[in-house]
Amino acid sequence: xxxxPSNSALATYISRMKGGAPPxxxxxxxxxxxxxxxxxxxxxxxxxxxxxxxxxxxxxxxFIVTAFGSSIVLLFxxxxxxxxxxxxxxxxxxxxAICGVAAFKLLGDHQVIACAIALATTVIGMQLAHALHxxxxxxxxxxxxxxxxxxxxxxxxxxxxxxxxxxxxVLLAVLINNAFKTPSHHYPVHWW
Numbered sequence: 230x231x232x233x234p235s236n237s238a239l240a241t242y243i244s245r246m247k248g249g250a251p252p253x254x255x256x257x258x259x260x261x262x263x264x265x266x267x268x269x270x271x272x273x274x275x276x277x278x279x280x281x282x283x284x285x286x287x288x289x290x291x292f293i294v295t296a297f298g299s300s301i302v303l304l305f306x307x308x309x310x311x312x313x314x315x316x317x318x319x320x321x322x323x324x325x326a327i328c329g330v331a332a333f334k335l336l337g338d339h340q341v342i343a344c345a346i347a348l349a350t351t352v353i354g355m356q357l358a359h360a361l362h363x364x365x366x367x368x369x370x371x372x373x374x375x376x377x378x379x380x381x382x383x384x385x386x387x388x389x390x391x392x393x394x395x396x397x398x399v400l401l402a403v404l405i406n407n408a409f410k411t412p413s414h415h416y417p418v419h420w421w
């Protein structure tokens with residue numbers, strides 16, 4: 230008696246969910262851990278200094294956008310990763326900001342739809358530009374739900390704080406990551 234045909238498409242689909250063997254995880258040296266902690270602390274301090282220390286009028290609370298935190302994690306914790314390279318960081322955030330501002334301007338009264346369109350368009354834009362940077366999704370959402378202080382900036386949000394802030398972070402990553410001998414933290418792998 231013949232076996233009933235198996236649903237090979239379903240079996241193939243489910244087999245993709247198994248994943249592979251976990252990668253070998255090598256613990257970083259205590260020196261690298263401490264150095265990374267100090268560097269991140271310094272980067273955030275430098276980025277927030279214009280507003281919180283010098284009280285410069287142009288450097289409002291927005292100079293540290295929520296997405297900057299996850300970009301800092303990539304720039305100083307995984308500087309050799311493809312997502313961390315300058316093109317991905319700067320262009321990815323610019324795409325996210327443009328998509329977020331445009332979505333708010335078109336659909337601001339419908340925040341849920343504006344968020345969905347901003348995020349979906351950001352992902353497609355980054356894929357087409359070969360500039361995928363996951364924190365940029367948060368930039369797109371922040372442009373929609375950041376409140377009047379953010380939405381009132383309109384497309385200036387793309388320039389300040391996004392492009393200025395990301396350019397400063399990339400510059401800090403270049404200067405700081407290359408100051409140490411650890412090759413795993415030399416940055417960038419490529420510029421553009």
